[in-house]
Amino acid sequence: MTEALLAQRPIVMGILNVTVDSFSDGGAFLEFSAALAHAREMVASGADIIDVGGESTRPGAERVPVEVEQQRVLPIIRELAAEGVALSIDTLNASTAAEAVRAGARFINDVSGALADADMARVAAESGATYIAGHWRGTSATMNEFANYDSVVVDVRNELRLRVDALHAAGVPRERIVLDPGLGFAKNAEHNWELLAQLSTLVGDGFPILIGASRKRFIGALLPTEANMVERDVPSAVVAALAVNAGAWGVRVHDVRMTKLALAAQQKWENAR
Numbered sequence: 001m002t003e004a005l006l007a008q009r010p011i012v013m014g015i016l017n018v019t020v021d022s023f024s025d026g027g028a029f030l031e032f033s034a035a036l037a038h039a040r041e042m043v044a045s046g047a048d049i050i051d052v053g054g055e056s057t058r059p060g061a062e063r064v065p066v067e068v069e070q071q072r073v074l075p076i077i078r079e080l081a082a083e084g085v086a087l088s089i090d091t092l093n094a095s096t097a098a099e100a101v102r103a104g105a106r107f108i109n110d111v112s113g114a115l116a117d118a119d120m121a122r123v124a125a126e127s128g129a130t131y132i133a134g135h136w137r138g139t140s141a142t143m144n145e146f147a148n149y150d151s152v153v154v155d156v157r158n159e160l161r162l163r164v165d166a167l168h169a170a171g172v173p174r175e176r177i178v179l180d181p182g183l184g185f186a187k188n189a190e191h192n193w194e195l196l197a198q199l200s201t202l203v204g205d206g207f208p209i210l211i212g213a214s215r216k217r218f219i220g221a222l223l224p225t226e227a228n229m230v231e232r233d234v235p236s237a238v239v240a241a242l243a244v245n246a247g248a249w250g251v252r253v254h255d256v257r258m259t260k261l262a263l264a265a266q267q268k269w270e271n272a273r
């Protein structure tokens, strides 16, 4: 089901965070239609996959009840799947992953690499979806305490290998695993840059690699303090192009249009070599 997308390079995953705090009756349809409109705009701009998330995993973020998470994401997934859009569900929860795949998602994007929910590896195996395993330590609340590495590249690589072993043991075939070093998850800015600079090491292990640098704090640190979020899109697009140049399979981004332009330049450069 995802073979064609896994064979394609590079892919652009557009971020659809449906993480509003209240879904009041009046606001629900507005939020729903606004989310759909944004997803359609990203598809029109060339997004290959739309990544739908109903719970923020940022450092310090509070957990959302699983019913609320599902109310946010499932109607959007159903609608976009019916329109033929390739979708991934960004969740830590196995039950949300299972429901999302039933609703039409083809990828399960779990930043915890199946550490947050003991049932996730089984769901990943049984669902038939392609599973994106992120590297993380701790939880959203505690991850900053775990940002200690002997060598961040060696440690992340080894810990991702352990996740692959666990997924494989649960029945997820290697061909359905994508790895993500989890920039910002139990990592400071230097860790993130080091992982990016050594990306070819991770790529060398043979799994498709997804990179999520877009608008993250370490990107924001390049800008003056008064800069707004949207100003992070230029350095995010540069990092996306460099990541693809280093062999990444895909990039998870907010500004699809700008990323596609950066990747078009990268592809021209590559093709002319």
Ligand code: PMM
Residues within 6 Å of the ligand: 015, 017, 056, 057, 058, 090, 109, 110, 111, 132, 134, 180, 182, 183, 210, 211, 212, 213, 214, 215, 252
């Ligand atoms: N980062 C966030 C959420 N989901 N998924 C993957 N695979 N990789 C990431 O780096 C990642 C993710 C947090 O960023 P956001 O709050 O801007 O979505």
